Amino acid sequence: MWLIFVLLQLLPQFTLSARCPSGCVCDNKGKAKCIGNFTDIPPLDPNITLLLLDDTHIKVLQERSFQPFPLLLRLWLSHSSLDTIHPEAFHSASQLLSIKLSSNALSVFPPKIFSEQSSLEQLQLNDNQIVSVSSELFKGLVNLTELEIKNNFISQLEADVFQSLTSLIFLNLSGNRLRNLPQTLFHNLRQLKYLILSSNQLETLESGSFDHLNNLLELILHKNQIREIPPRLFWHMPLLLNLSMSTNQLRYIPAESFYYLPNLSKLTLYKNPLISLPDQLVGHMPRLQELYLYETNLATVPWNLFANMTNLRWLHLHLNEKLNSLPKNLFCCLPNLMKLSLKSNNLKELHTELFSGLTSLQVLMLNENKLQSLPATIFQQTPSLEIIDLSHNYLRYLPGNIFVHTRALNVLSLSGNKWNCDCSILSIAEWISENQRLINDLDKGLACHEPHRLQNHPLQKLTYEDLQCGQGGFQTPHRKDSTIATTTSSSLLFMSTLTSTMEQTPLLSHTTDNLHVKKSSVYNDDPAFYNTIVLDDGPEIVHNNHYNGWVYLWTVPSTGPYSGFMMVLYIVLLATGVILILASVYVLYRLNKVMGVLGAVAMGDYQRIMTRRVRSFKVQL
Incomplete structure (x- = not known):
């Protein structure tokens, strides 16, 4: 019985093998694959259901070529020399579900060649002529x-x-x-x-x-x-x-072109010579996740372009050589955006609130633009940022606290910029030195561009002495509504907080023996410094006080023969002040106790006098 069972199982395979010519591979599931020098349909088992003819020399399909295979469902004839098909080649093969005649030399099909294939579900005629x-x-x-x-x-x-x-x-x-x-x-x-x-x-x-x-x-x-x-x-x-x-x-797109597409998840418009986009272009697209808008001629885009794309995850707005400005509210409504590519544009500045709505942003590409500076608070509302690329711009400075809110940051690129290594760069240089593990291009040109004496000096190795801030002076970043004056003393500065305009009262510049205060094109955008003058990287200020609208800043030179003596003197004066304060507190405490005793004594005397008067009055009665 076991022998009969095994023979019954192997019988179909033996039958197929007996009808499987050389150059073909057949199996017991009805599949036959033939490769090689066949010039016609090879003689195969009539029970095959799948026939693959690949890389053969078959040039012509003859009349009723597949009549011997009444169970054939799928025919693939590809990468062959087939260039002619008889009008009745597929007659008597009405059961076919799939015909693939790709990668042949077919140029003309008889008009009614598939007239009997009413059951056909798949037809591929790719890569022919x-x-x-x-x-x-x-x-x-x-x-x-x-x-x-x-x-x-x-x-x-x-x-x-x-x-x-x-x-x-x-x-x-x-x-x-x-x-x-x-x-x-x-x-x-x-x-x-x-x-x-x-x-x-x-x-x-x-x-x-x-x-x-x-x-x-x-x-x-x-x-x-x-x-x-x-x-x-x-x-x-x-x-x-x-x-x-x-x-x-495409140079223009009609207004409202992308309305009534609520299920759209991917939109690509790149590599079009677009000059402008209409204000009303995109309708409600709550499911859009990918938008590709690069290699265009756009100089800017409408502020509400992305307003209806609240679920956008990936935005590719790069390689636009003429794109030089972005509206400040452009990304206001993209709380789910994870990647924003603005690389290789013509951007020269960015509004401080540009990225304020991108709370989920993880990757920001700003490389290969013409950015000269960035506002100190530009990354304040992007706590999820992990990768920032600022390489190959025209950056000369960066605020020292610009990355203080990017706690998730782990990759930062800064090379290829034109860093100006004067005293104003010290704060960001110190940050770079303390966070070298985050900078992925320290060895790719992250160095001073000017002045000449510090050219190619690595930013992470800059020191206060390298910049000669104590000897060459300090710069005073300024705002539009501030004035500043100096005295001839090298240890006392007077700063005015009176409001005026730069057009009416220009910034004064005065040079002393060891002190230089000069106008700077770089200023701090932090709201804490509005209406004030900020002395950035100047002498160390050790004391200040206000009088009649002026701020007196007592400073100690960071270098020189008197710096140590003056610092010691300051510490002594400070300690003396603390001691005097403590002594005053102690004296007040003792005085309070004495006053208490005197008060108690006075109260006792008063009670004795009153007692005597009462007794005297009773005796008289």
């Missing part, structure tokens, strides 16, 4: 769900060529030479979900071309020559998830 497609080629394929004719030489299509394909879900026409599309070409494809038209030569799109594609999920139009699109072109695709219009010739 097809020039035209007859309107009768797909007639009767009512169950076809997938059609691919990519990478051929088709230059035009008849308006009714897809009229019978009412079940079609996937259509790929990419890589052809289509210049235009008939307006009604897709009107019968109401079940279509994926339409790929990329890498053609389309110049225009007819209004209403996509009006009947209510179930479309993906529309790919990139790598064409589209110069303009009609208004409301995409309005009738409410389920659309992915829309690609990149690498075209």
Whole structure:
């Protein structure tokens, strides 16, 4: 019994092996794969269900080529020399579900070659030399769900060529030479979900071309020559998830073009020579996660461009060589944004509140711009930032506390800038020295650009002595509504807090023997210093007091023969003051006790006097 059972199990395999010629591989599941010098369909077991013919010398499919295989469901004939198909090649094979004739030399198909394949679900004719497609080629394929004719030489299509394909879900026409599309070409494809038209030569799109594609999920139009699109072109695709219009010739996009696309999750518009965008371009897109808008000619963008994209995660706004300004509220409504790329633009400055709404931002690319400085509080509302790239800008300074709020920071790039190593850079240089583990390009040019004596000196190794702040003076960053004056004393500065305007009262500059106060183009944007003058990296201020609207700053020179003596003197005076305060407290304490005793004595005397008077009064009575 066991022997009979084993023989029954092996019988199909023996039968297939007996009908499997050299150059083919067959298995007991009905699959046969043949590779090599075959010039015709090889003799195989009639029970095969899947036939793969790859890299063969078959040039012609003869009449009723597949009649010997009544159970054949899937046919793949690819990478061969096939260039001719008999009009009745697939007759007597009406059971076929899938036909793949890709990567051959086919240029013409007989008009009714698939007339008996009403059950066909998948048809692939990719990578051939097809020039035209007859309107009768797909007639009767009512169950076809997938059609691919990519990478051929088709230059035009008849308006009714897809009229019978009412079940079609996937259509790929990419890589052809289509210049235009008939307006009604897709009107019968109401079940279509994926339409790929990329890498053609389309110049225009007819209004209403996509009006009947209510179930479309993906529309790919990139790598064409589209110069303009009609208004409301995409309005009738409410389920659309992915829309690609990149690498075209669009200079303008009509207002409200991307309205009524509530399910869109990915939008690509890159590599278009866009000059401007309308204020009303994007409708409600709560599910949009990826937006690609790079390599354009935009100089700026509307402030509300991203206002309806509250779930955006990745924003690619880079490689725009003319983009030189960004509205301060541009990113106001993107609380879920994780990556923002602004690299390789023409940005020269950024508003201090530009990133204030990006609470989830993790990656910020600002490299290869023309930024000369950044506000001290620009990263104050971005606590999740992990990666910041500021390399290859024109940065000369950075505020020393600019990264104080980026507690999650672990990668920072700063190389390739034009650092000016005077006293104003000391604070950020100290921060870099203390946080070298965060800087990933310390060895790639993170060094002084000027002055000449410190050129190429690493920022992380700068010291107070290198900058000669005590000898060469200090700089005074200033605001528009402040004035400053100095005396001839090297240890006493007078700072005015009286308000005036720089146009009426310019900043005074005075030089003493060892002290220089000069106008600086760099100032602190911290609100704590509004209406004041900030002495940055100047002499060490050891005491100050206010009198008649002036602030007296007592300073000690950081170097010189008297600096130690003056510091000791200051400490002695400070200690003396503390001792005098303690002594005063002790004297007050003792005085309080004495006053208490005197008060008690006085009260006793008063009570004795009153007692005597009462007694005297009683005796008289």
